[in-house]
Every structure is written in structure tokens, then in C-alpha cells.
Amino acid sequence: MHIYDDEVFRMACEQFRVIANYLNIDKNDRDRLMFPKRAMAVTLPVHMDDGTTETFQGYRVQHHLTLGPTKGGTRFAPNLSMGETAALAMWMSWKCALNHLPYGGAKGGVACDVTKLSTRELERVSRRYMQEMIPFVGPKTDIMGPDMGTNEQVMAWFMDTYSMHQGYAVNEIVTGKPVSVGGTEGRREATGRGVVYLIERAMDMLKMNPEKSTAIVQGFGNVGSVAALSLGLKSGVKVVGISDHTAALYNPNGIDVKAAEQHVRKKGNLRAFDEGDRIGAKEFLELPCDILAPCAIDRVINESNAGKIKCRILAEGANGPTSPEADKILEKRGEEVFVIPDILCNAGGVIVSYFEWVQGLQAFMWSETEVTDKLFRILEHSFIQVIRRAKRDNIPHRTAAMAIGVERVIQAKHTRGLFP
Ligand code: GLU
Secondary structure, eight states, X not given: OOTTOSHHHHHHHHHHHHHHHHHTOOHHHHHHHHSOSEEEEEEEEEEOTTSOXXXXXXXXXXXXXXXXXXXXXXXXXXXXXXXXXXXXXHHHHHHHHHTTOSOEEEEEEEEOOGGGSOHHHHHHHHHHHHHHHTTTOBTTTEEEEEOTTOOHHHHHHHHHHHHHHHTSOXXXXXXXXXXXXXXXXXXXXXXXXXXXXXXHXXXXXXXXXXXXXXXXXXXXXXXXXXXXXXXXXXXXXXXXXXXXXXXXXXXXXXXXXXXXXXXXXXXXXXXXXXXXXXXXXXXXXXXXXXXXXXXXXXXXXXXXXXXXXXXXXXXOOXXXXXXXXXXXXXXXXXXXXXXXXXXXXXXXXXXXXXXXXXXXXXXXXXXXXXXXHHHHHHHHHHHHHHHHHHHHHTOOHHHHHHHHHHHHHHHHHHHHOSOO
């Protein structure tokens, strides 16, 4: 038993075990690669609008420091635990290494329900969290970014809280900031854009005609909404299903994603958006489509539905959407489902975060075209490497992607020694 013991962490460990066996990693190196370098838990007392004081639990896990500072998002979610944070940090490590970013993985967050907080309460939670984290983060040690439940405004409060402590503006302490306070052009759209770039690459490889293809996108946050919009407007794919935590909608004639986005902007969610049929969350993922993009939470493709999903391409916009049991089932289905694994598929976010950090450190300002062009070049390189490795060794795409990441970390650990 250890402090990380939880279902999501066990899943990340099981995935790692598969890779460790495939790479034949020495027994002496396995725990060292898997367990986080360090983890912080903080209690955050916050004044609520009604005059009461509520305490929230906050976490930050820094997985390894072998390749540079740690990097990773900040998740505000009701059931966030140390174990889930550690799993997400581990995935960030393999993601950064796969994409050649000079970082170890990190993740953090606060166990809170953002839908129940007022804007002022959210600001107090955000500032208090960063305040408690000041001793443990820094532009050269650990750089925060956004994740589920946080946005550009939260990143701006983080940056401001850290900067006030230092006495000058420290842009490079956090990424995903608004452009007005040192954010980069193209960060908000980066993850969704990356997902769609890779879907287009996969369609091209599989000789699929985008104009004749349909997509179902689960999740309508920063990743899912941008991916759905861009699939429809840029790639010419018909988006037949969208969903969020309040509703799942299906319309075989296509959904007006722009209208859905405007609706969510006004109302906050898809609950009252009335285009298409309302579908149960479970059935939604099993509907026929060419592209299925889970862009919400972990383990939605699992033992119960991996045999039933009907897509040709599974594009993992979320972190950990497919469980190891589901992976085994998908593997048995052979060529039927082309998986774009999460650490490749959703890497656009952290890649552009890296660009934002670099621009911050050097006081540069790149144009959106420059950012997007550089993003696609990195994704292209990683995509090719993953496909080649999978073909060479006849292994699933996830095994190939994770193996490339894990290999880079272990090589660096061997070169540097036992400490980092
Ligand atoms: N939360 C994003 C991820 O899971 C990005 C984090 C960042 O930009 O640091 O990859």
C-alpha cells in the first residue's frame, strides 16, 4: 500500500508493466521509472461567498526530473485524488518524452466542483492553491498548465499570485495563459487542432475520404469542442455526435457544431441544446461512426464496450480514455480499429505549452501560423515514429508510443545516474 494507490494509478502502472515487459526493462529500474519523484498535498482554506470557510485538498505530483523541469496541467475536479494525479503525471512523462520536449511529467489540481463555485470563489481557490505551491514550483523546476476544470483565467491568477510573491512578472511559471498576459497565440486551440491533424493523417493512411466520413466526439470542453469544430469546418467530416456531462446528442444528418459551441458559450453546457436525438452516455460511444474521439475522462472505453465500438479510427483526445482490458480486446480486433493513443493524440496542448514557455523565457512573440506550423511538424514526426515502430515490431500503437517515451527516459536515467 502506498499514497498513490487508486484505480487510475493502477491502470497507469499496468500500462507501464506492458511496456516494461516489451522493452525488457531491468527489475531494478522498474519502480524507479514508475513511481513519482515527489508529491505534495496541501489543504486550502477558502472564504466562501456566504461567509463560511471551506477547506479543499490540493495536489501536485512531479514524476521525474531527469530531462528537465516537470510540466503538466492542473485539474479541478470533484473526486481528484493523489493517485489520479500521479497517474496523469506519469502519462505526461511519456507524452513529453515521445514528443521530444525537455520535460519530466507533472500534474496537479484541487478536489473541487467548479460548477458550484462563483467566479470569486474560483479565484480564491486558484490563488490559494498557487500560494501553497510556491515553494515547490518554478520556471526551471515545475511549470503548471491547464487541464480539466481550469482555463486561461485560472492560469492568469496562478501567474499573478506567483509574480506578486517574486515582485515582478514571471510569465514562464505557467502556460495556457491569456495572450494579454504572456500567453501564446494558438495555445487554447492546440490540443483540439493536434487531435484533428492526427485524424487527418490517419484518414490519409487508411485511404478514407473525409467528405464521406462521420465523427462522434465525446466531451465538449477545450479539447472536444475545438476538435469537433475543426473536423467539421476544416476537414469536411460530418460530425454526427457530440456530448458533455449533461447530454449526448446524435444526428445522422450532421450536427451544427458552431451552433452548439455558441449555445455552450451562453448556457455553460449542452443540456438544452436541441439538435439531434438524446442518447444514453453508454450507447453514445457504441454508435456507428468512422471516427470516435473520446475527449473527456479516463476509462470510457473499457471491458464492457471495447468489443462494441464501431469506429475505424479511435482518436484519444482525453488522457487514459482506454483501459488496459479494452486494449487487449482492441488488439484482438486487429486492424479493425486504428488507435491514435492519448500521449500522441492529445500532445498538441503540452507541445504548444512548451512553445509558450520558450517564448516566455526568451521574451519572444511568435505568430499563430508559426506556432501551428511548428506544432504540426512535431506531431508529424511523432506520428511517423509511432507507426514505424508499431509496424516493425508488430505491436499496438499505444505500446509503440509509450515505449518510445519510456525508452528516452530510461536512457537519460542511465546516463545521468541514480539521483534524478
Ligand atoms: N493538460 C494537458 C495535458 O494533459 C496539457 C498540460 C500543459 O500544457 O502543461 O497534456
